[in-house]
Amino acid sequence: METKKLNLKKSFAEFEKGKALIPGGVLGIRRPYNFVPGEFPIYFDEGKGGRVKDIDGNEYIDYLCAYGPTILGNREEEVDLAVINQIQNKGFCFSLTQRYQNQLAEKLNELIPCAEMSLFVCTGSDATTTAIRLARSYTGKNKVMRCGYHGWHDWCVEVKGGIPKKLYEDVYEFKYNSLESLELLLQEHINDTAAVIITPLGHPLAAPIEEPEKGFLEGVKKLCEHYHTVLIFDEIRTGFRVSLGGAQEYYGVTPDLAVFGKAMANGYPIGAVTGKADIMKEGESNVFISSTFFPNSLSYVAALKTIEILEREKVIEAIWKKGAHFNEQVGNLLRKYPVGARISGIPPMMFITFDKDNDGIYKAKRNDFYTELIRRKVFLQPYHHGYICYRHTQQDLDYTISAIEESLIYLTKKYEYKAVL
Incomplete structure (x- = not known):
């Protein structure tokens, strides 16, 4: 009925x-x-x-x-109280950074296999875009091979209204669980591929979720090593949900860079880029990364408390x-x-x-x-x-x-x- x-x-x-x-x-x-x-x-x-x-x-x-x-x-009380305490007793929006940024970066180093250095932004789209910029600067190359959602910014958004073609013409899609489709692209752009960015768990819009077939993620990593390109895992959805170290820990494949967000702060707005120090150091001077709100500490405090609860309560x-x-x-x-x-x-x-x-x-x-x-x-x-x-x-x-x-x-x-x- x-x-x-x-x-x-x-x-x-x-x-x-x-x-x-x-x-x-x-x-x-x-x-x-x-x-x-x-x-x-x-x-x-x-x-x-x-x-x-x-x-x-x-x-x-x-x-x-x-x-x-x-x-x-x-309305997770322990997380919200930590944020309220920060608002009432410390403050959160200043001209200089508070120390919680370092504390969160140390925690990511402890938990995430690829993490050596980190930087923090406000959203997942901020994080994926920053990771691409770092990879392009590090390699001196332009092309990007992608598989997944990756956000609403110009280089990757599916709806192209208002975006000049030149802003995404160097970005190419390959098929999840198809090493052949990726290798064909890498061969075609053999000397100019800066990054391969992929969701380690396939979650295409309106279609069944795909787990990686045996050897797929390992194969993606080998291809990136062979073609001297940066491997980025988009862990915006899988991070702090599949495991504390993300899907990279669960599936046993460590990328060069990874991006996190969503579950990391139980609803407070945050994104993170983490990975090998030599790539991340492009953000010191070669790559400009700045926002009035990136250093706001409320999301850092929420993330630290959320991760504490994730660990403590299993x-x-x-x-x-x-x-x-x-x-x-x-x-x-x-x-x-x-x-x-x-x-x-x-x-x-x-x-x-x-x-x-x-x-x-x-x-x-x-x-x-x-x-x-x-x-x-x-x-x-x-x-x-x-x-x-x-x-x-x-x-x-x-x-x-x-x-x-x-x-x-x-x-x-x-x-x-x-x-x-």
């Missing part, structure tokens, strides 16, 4: 107001067409732990986790355990109700997608599935993978698994599939 539609009147009214004030009402990936229009809320009001509440008062179990930063939970181990149970149970349901859906990813990061068909029915099934889930107060995104956070309880997971089964039963009946008994 179809579930009753949510009351979202305030959200829709606020959106109409927003469209006259903000281009598109809200920016980028948070616009309604990136969910199921008319079914998902557009404005949240508050959050606590693993749950969020919209401005109409509907409460959801939140598996999008602010697109990744919420590794612990919303948070990542707990998330892997919860996620493994969740993925196994959902996988069993998808086999029981063969509606053309699959779950991909690893325990901390999972994605339920629908296999494409020639008639495009998968799109309707996807919309129906995610509509049924949001009506059951489960906040997952149709085009972006989900996350498990530390404050998701076993009750949350069990309820979600039950909601997924009810949604699959709805699809089975609507599209005339038979359950496997």
Whole structure:
């Protein structure tokens, strides 16, 4: 039976107001067409732990986790109190840098295999762009081979409006898990490739998550060594979630540089570039890296406290355990109700997608599935993978698994599939 539609009147009214004030009402990936229009809320009001509440008062179990930063939970008291203490007793915006920058860099050196020196920025896009600039300066080369998202800046953004071609004409895409596609590009630009930047875990938009095939990341590293180019791991999503040392630690392949952000500060805005000292030292004088807000210490304090909690409470181990149970149970349901859906990813990061068909029915099934889930107060995104956070309880997971089964039963009946008994 179809579930009753949510009351979202305030959200829709606020959106109409927003469209006259903000281009598109809200920016980028948070616009309604990136969910199921008319079914998902557009404005949240508050959050606590693993749950969020919209401005109409509907409460959801939140598996999008602010697109990744919420590794612990919303309003994590210990982190927030550390930030409040900094505001009230120390301050955070000065002409000179506070010492927390050094403390955080020391911590990254301790945890991350490639880390010898670090610098800190505000966002993931800042970090990837800085890493590319460092690599170009270090090598004296121009070309960049990329595989992943990497942000909204001119050199990599997918939507090219307002960007002259000359700003991205030296950037080429290769296919994840295809060493051949990368080597062909490196051979073509044999003397002018500055960097290869890749997400060590493949998470393409609206497509299943891909783990690296055996030997793939190792092969990428060997190619970079052979062609004398800088290997950059984009760990904005995997950092401090796959393991404390990132996916590079988990998969055992150490890049020259890596970028981190999102989960590192549990929602406070930060990005980091870290790696080999000889490359990082390009930032001393050859590469200009400066912003009024890069040295603001609130995010450093939040990151230090978040990492302290991750270590002390063995948070990542707990998330892997919860996620493994969740993925196994959902996988069993998808086999029981063969509606053309699959779950991909690893325990901390999972994605339920629908296999494409020639008639495009998968799109309707996807919309129906995610509509049924949001009506059951489960906040997952149709085009972006989900996350498990530390404050998701076993009750949350069990309820979600039950909601997924009810949604699959709805699809089975609507599209005339038979359950496997």
